[in-house]
Amino acid sequence: MPLDAASCHTGVVDGYVVEGHVPAEAIARLLAERPAAIGLAVPGMPPESPGMGGDESTWRTLPVFLIEADGSLSPFDF
Numbered sequence: 001m002p003l004d005a006a007s008c009h010t011g012v013v014d015g016y017v018v019e020g021h022v023p024a025e026a027i028a029r030l031l032a033e034r035p036a037a038i039g040l041a042v043p044g045m046p047p048e049s050p051g052m053g054g055d056e057s058t059w060r061t062l063p064v065f066l067i068e069a070d071g072s073l074s075p076f077d078f
Contacts, residue, residue: 002071005041016040017067021049023059026078030066038067040076 001010007020014031017039030040042062048054049062065073 001041002067002073004073005043005065005067007041007043008045013039019067020044021046021051021062022064023050023056023062023078025059026064026076029078030076035066036069038069038071041065041067041073 019041048058
């Protein structure tokens, strides 16, 4: 896990790493598109992320990143 992507929770969903409070919609897109990547991350513990507060309108503003196969991070729109 790249240090820039680190968060409080790590999970694995169908072979992809999910780091932090990643919105379900982002995970659904990841699984539908199945990119050649390690997974998704929402670094840190944003106070308005799923499970921390807010709602779907604030979750869509979160910085969700695709963890590329080489460990680099790319913005991931969902």
